[in-house]
Amino acid sequence: MMFYKFFTLKRGFFFICFLFFTVTNGQTIRAQESEFTLGTVCVVNLYERGTNELYRKIFRRIREIEEIMSANRAGTDLDRVNKQAGIMPVHVREELLYVVERALVYAQSSGGAFDPTIGPLVNLWGIGGDAAHIPGEKAIQDALSLVNWRDLIVDRQAGTLFLKRPGMALDLGAIAKGYAADEAARIIKEARIPGAIVDLGGNVFAYGEKEGSKPWRIGIQDPLENRGTFVGILEVRNKTVVTSGVYERFLQVGGKRYHHILSPQTGYPADTGLLSVTIIADRSIDADALATAAFALGYHAGRILVESVGGAAAIFLFENKTIRGTAPAMANFSLYNQGYRILP
Numbered sequence: 010m011m012f013y014k015f016f017t018l019k020r021g022f023f024f025i026c027f028l029f030f031t032v033t034n035g036q037t038i039r040a041q042e043s044e045f046t047l048g049t050v051c052v053v054n055l056y057e058r059g060t061n062e063l064y065r066k067i068f069r070r071i072r073e074i075e076e077i078m079s080a081n082r083a084g085t086d087l088d089r090v091n092k093q094a095g096i097m098p099v100h101v102r103e104e105l106l107y108v109v110e111r112a113l114v115y116a117q118s119s120g121g122a123f124d125p126t127i128g129p130l131v132n133l134w135g136i137g138g139d140a141a142h143i144p145g146e147k148a149i150q151d152a153l154s155l156v157n158w159r160d161l162i163v164d165r166q167a168g169t170l171f172l173k174r175p176g177m178a179l180d181l182g183a184i185a186k187g188y189a190a191d192e193a194a195r196i197i198k199e200a201r202i203p204g205a206i207v208d209l210g211g212n213v214f215a216y217g218e219k220e221g222s223k224p225w226r227i228g229i230q231d232p233l234e235n236r237g238t239f240v241g242i243l244e245v246r247n248k249t250v251v252t253s254g255v256y257e258r259f260l261q262v263g264g265k266r267y268h269h270i271l272s273p274q275t276g277y278p279a280d281t282g283l284l285s286v287t288i289i290a291d292r293s294i295d296a297d298a299l300a301t302a303a304f305a306l307g308y309h310a311g312r313i314l315v316e317s318v319g320g321a322a323a324i325f326l327f328e329n330k331t332i333r334g335t336a337p338a339m340a341n342f343s344l345y346n347q348g349y350r351i352l353p
């Protein structure tokens with residue numbers, strides 16, 4: 010008998026959480042606010058500067074990005090591009106052009122391990138949704154034949170995107186949360202907030218500094234334990250910390266875990282001996298893309314890729330409970346779980 014376990018996140022579920030209130034000059038201050046958007050729980054902490062107005066502005070922008078870039082909703086710019094695949098170029102908003110251009114940079118530099126045209130394969134497996142299943146070999150080969158970032162045409166002047174072949178589909182699930190975190194950080198900076206945490210479902214922007222000029226302490230999830238159990242802690246100042254791993258969304262069949270980072274080479278979940286890759290970088294759009302790309306590439310090629318990006322560092326967690334990382338990352342990492350071993 011097959012045993013299925015889904016990590017399912019339902020859309021339409023929306024909540025606001027009030028952690029801490031004070032009233033200053035007639036303004037209600039809330040340390041934290043969260044909403045369910047981008048298919049995940051998004052949390053923003055503005056601490057003693059958290060006004061209603063600023064939270065509203067940040068979440069409005071995040072929802073706007075979802076309305077442009079979601080592959081799960083009808084009528085988004087991205088959905089219109091997918092519907093016109095093989096038919097004609099589609100005019101899209103500037104921010105979608107920007108995110109797609111960044112995605113293509115990483116598609117090229119990862120040798121196609123990261124591919125924003127992964128849509129047909131993502132839809133076929135359905136991991137994270139109610140229809141998740143292990144597809145047949147023929148269906149995998151058919152979907153794979155539609156995945157190729159070189160057939161995604163960006164026309165900056167015309168402001169259009171075009172997928173050359175019918176059936177192709179864009180999916181920016183591996184990069185758009187990073188862009189949304191950067192946009193939240195931009196709004197926070199414009200409001201002259203000295204320090205804030207933006208956490209878009211594990212895609213963290215630790216903006217500025219903690220009170221008292223202290224670094225932020227960001228927990229790295231233990232992929233083998235319950236959510237909130239950390240392998241160790243990273244100390245950062247004004248950096249983004251993004252993790253891609255086997256534990257975010259997966260389908261379990263007969264003791265085997267099929268996670269959501271798919272290989273555009275094999276059509277199956279990328280199997281590189283890794284449990285997770287954490288990227289520390291200046292921009293979340295880069296960290297998000299790099300985390301997925303490095304996971305899909307595996308340790309050696311992934312590390313080379315990360316080290317080619319200025320200001321980026323990485324921590325790799327392996328299935329055999331060992332940890333390796335680039336020097337700037339390990340210098341700021343403290344191991345909590347002694348069940349893991351740090352290797353040089």
Ligand code: FAD
Pocket residue numbers: 018020047048049074075078079080081082122123124125127131137180181182183184185186211212252253254257258269270271272273297300301305
């Ligand atoms: P990452 O490693 O950053 O990304 C993994 C995701 O990228 C996969 O889920 C897949 O979508 C894609 N991917 C897989 N393999 C590759 C590859 N080799 N190269 C490139 N990309 C790959 N989830 C919902 O359940 N419902 C929603 O309505 C919904 N809306 C969303 C709207 C937006 C704008 C965004 C950005 C995300 C949304 N999501 C939604 C979540 C999304 O489907 C992904 O699950 C999520 O973004 C994965 O992020 P991650 O950080 O866990 O993993």
Ligand code: MG
Pocket residue numbers: 182183184253296297298299300301302
């Ligand atoms: Mg990513």
